[in-house]
Amino acid sequence: MAQDQTKKEALFNEVKGSLFEYLVAKEIARLGNEExxxxxxxxxxxxxxxxxxxxxxxxxxxxxxxxxxxxSKNTVARMVEYLGKLPKNPKVxxxxxxxxxxxxxxxxxxxxxxxxxxxxxxxxxNKKHAYVNTKSGGIKSFFLQYFPFLDSSIQEKFNQxxxxxxxxxxxxxxxxxxxxxxxxxxxxxxxxxxxxxGELDQDSRNILKSYYARIAQxxxxxxxxxxxxxxxxxxxxxxxxxxxxxxxxxxVICFHEFPSGESPDIxxxxxxxxxxxxxxxxxxxxxxxxxxxLDIGPWSLHIRVKPMNKFTxxxxxxxxxxxxxx
DNA sequence: TAGAGGACTAACATCTGCGT
DNA sequence: ACGCAGATGTTAGTCCTCTA
Numbered sequence: 363m364a365q366d367q368t369k370k371e372a373l374f375n376e377v378k379g380s381l382f383e384y385l386v387a388k389e390i391a392r393l394g395n396e397e398x399x400x401x402x403x404x405x406x407x408x409x410x411x412x413x414x415x416x417x418x419x420x421x422x423x424x425x426x427x428x429x430x431x432x433x434s435k436n437t438v439a440r441m442v443e444y445l446g447k448l449p450k451n452p453k454v455x456x457x458x459x460x461x462x463x464x465x466x467x468x469x470x471x472x473x474x475x476x477x478x479x480x481x482x483x484x485x486x487x488n489k490k491h492a493y494v495n496t497k498s499g500g501i502k503s504f505f506l507q508y509f510p511f512l513d514s515s516i517q518e519k520f521n522q523x524x525x526x527x528x529x530x531x532x533x534x535x536x537x538x539x540x541x542x543x544x545x546x547x548x549x550x551x552x553x554x555x556x557x558x559x560g561e562l563d564q565d566s567r568n569i570l571k572s573y574y575a576r577i578a579q580x581x582x583x584x585x586x587x588x589x590x591x592x593x594x595x596x597x598x599x600x601x602x603x604x605x606x607x608x609x610x611x612x613x614v615i616c617f618h619e620f621p622s623g624e625s626p627d628i629x630x631x632x633x634x635x636x637x638x639x640x641x642x643x644x645x646x647x648x649x650x651x652x653x654x655x656l657d658i659g660p661w662s663l664h665i666r667v668k669p670m671n672k673f674t675x676x677x678x679x680x681x682x683x684x685x686x687x688x
Numbered sequence: 689t690a691g692a693g694g695a696c697t698a699a700c701a702t703c704t705g706c707g708t
Numbered sequence: 709a710c711g712c713a714g715a716t717g718t719t720a721g722t723c724c725t726c727t728a
Binding site for chain 2: 379486487489497500501502676678681
């Protein structure tokens with residue numbers, strides 16, 4: 363029973379975002395009497411994926427469909443209210459859509475015509491009260507990618523630290539369980555220990571967490587120095603971390619409470635809402651956890667060190683998520 | 689095919705306001 | 709004052725995709 367629920371949730375997570383995007387686009391088209399054109403913009407492969415997802419949901423989680431339909435309608439209504447009129451010619455930017463446009467506006471899920479200009483829309487369907495995930499980048503290229511004004515040696519040294527701390531963590535874990543550390547987790551796995559962070563015993567977990575924290579600490583130092591040395595460039599670098607890789611993006615977040623019947627809260631943000639706060643972003647004090655928090659006006663940005671999945675490789679990522687205080 | 693990168697959110701702790 | 713429930717905040721998790 364409990365397992366059943368877990369599976370359902372996994373399914374929910376997997377398909378809801380994708381179906382949501384499609385349904386929002388379709389609703390815009392429907393209201394504008396351009397459903398036929400809309401259907402023609404859809405890629406064949408994309409349609410296949412969609413219909414598979416749709417079938418899966420109907421079979422295993424039928425109560426999800428009315429929910430998705432409802433929040434899609436709510437979201438479109440809110441967008442129309444915000445924009446002052448119905449946007450035209452919606453296009454979903456699913457994985458299989460036209461890649462030429464795709465490159466230009468990779469962050470957007472939806473492209474619409476508004477006042478005769480193309481408006482990229484980033485759509486999120488998010489649980490109420492939860493942080494909104496914006497970016498999730500690999501640790502070995504994080505500074506290069508998002509803080510390009512920094513010297514590349516900063517990334518290099520950081521990567522060395524990551525590798526070093528990984529070895530230390532691995533060594534400590536093996537020592538704790540009286541295992542010889544041969545340089546990899548082969549023996550660990552052989553002895554039946556888990557490679558998933560969530561399945562570790564308390565002591566092992568603490569070793570793992572302090573490893574993340576040590577990396578987060580270095581990240582904190584790098585970010586603080588970056589802000590001190592080049593405040594303007596630092597401020598400019600924050601926007602992409604918060605989902606505004608392009609300034610034209612309209613960010614639409616639908617906060618839901620599924621499966622409770624509560625109506626969703628829909629937030630809309632633009633780069634210009636954010637811009638005025640960027641220059642006085644405050645980096646929170648390091649707290650010996652795996653994340654660093656930044657206050658940017660009413661926004662809170664969490665930059666967090668986390669494993670990809672298994673912790674037994676050096677593959678770590680940096681996850682960014684935001685929340686707006688109201 | 690393994691590792692690097694990416695997109696999602698849940699679970700638990702801690703506060704807070706209310707009825708007694 | 710006190711204990712509870714719901715709200716809010718903090719920390720932690722999984723699965724997917726692309727590519728060398």
